[in-house]
Amino acid sequence: MIKSVVKVVAGGVVVAILLIGGLVVATTQGWSLPFGSRSESRDSQVIQAIERTQEVSLVSLSIQGITSQKTNATLFGRTIPGSSSSVFLQYTFKGKLGIDGAAVKVATVGQSAYRVTVPEFVFIGYDEPTFEVATEDGDFLSWTAPKPDTLKMVNEILDKKAQQKYLDSNQGVLKDQAKTVYTTLITTIDPAAVVTMEFAS
Structure with missing residues (x-):
């Protein structure tokens, strides 16, 4: 009876040692584990x-x-007629x-x-x-603007x-x-x- 118990315990210890050893080796080698x-x-x-x-x-x-x-050119705050200058930018x-x-x-x-x-x-x-500049345009007095x-x-x-x-x-x-x-x-x-x-x- 006692011998049987000892054998079972010894067997369990061996299995545990093998399991732990296997896990250590798997971890150090980077192997995939069956759980995680x-x-x-x-x-x-x-x-x-x-x-x-x-x-x-x-x-x-x-x-x-x-x-x-x-x-436009201005004089005293008022726009001078014919002084507009325009530019078109593309x-x-x-x-x-x-x-x-x-x-x-x-x-x-x-x-x-x-x-x-x-x-x-x-x-x-x-x-x-x-x-x-696509085009420029101006009135006859545009040079004043x-x-x-x-x-x-x-x-x-x-x-x-x-x-x-x-x-x-x-x-x-x-x-x-x-x-x-x-x-x-x-x-x-x-x-x-x-x-x-x-x-x-």
């Missing part, structure tokens, strides 16, 4: 991948147009709209379920800007007010693109992921 928290590992990979993104360009706009400026450029990727937040809301919080969309910058300021015209085309106009008119496209980009990024790591998006108001 795979979901947490995926969550960590998703968060790290999103934190690595910086400036994210979502939409590229091809913009072209013509703007004009007219000036412009083209590509505007990049997107987000600050570092400000995007991702939260795990369930098993393979993630919520991505997107900050306000921003105007990232311009590519290939060209500005050319101050010359239209083409630099000021360019600045107005590229100023914050103009940038906000492009952002406001492309909100739907920006949201669709953000959803596509981040859903693709997350499902690359976790193919079963369900992604919900929250956008800054």
Whole structure:
């Protein structure tokens, strides 16, 4: 009886030693274990991948147009007839709209379920800007008027007010693109992921 008990205990000790030894070897060799928290590992990979993104360009706009400026000479605060001078400026450029990727937040809301919080969309910058004076016009006394300021015209085309106009008119496209980009990024790591998006108001 006692010998049987001893044999069982000894057998259990041997199995435990073998099991612990196997776990130690598997851990040091980087082998996959039969149990663990795979979901947490995926969550960590998703968060790290999103934190690595910086400036994210979502939409590229091809913009072209013509703007004009007219000036007149004045005398005692009154416009001198026949003194107007006009310039027409033609412009083209590509505007990049997107987000600050570092400000995007991702939260795990369930098993393979993630919520991505997107900050306000921003105007990232311009590519290939060209500005050319298309034509100039003036009355017979236009030489008395101050010359239209083409630099000021360019600045107005590229100023914050103009940038906000492009952002406001492309909100739907920006949201669709953000959803596509981040859903693709997350499902690359976790193919079963369900992604919900929250956008800054």
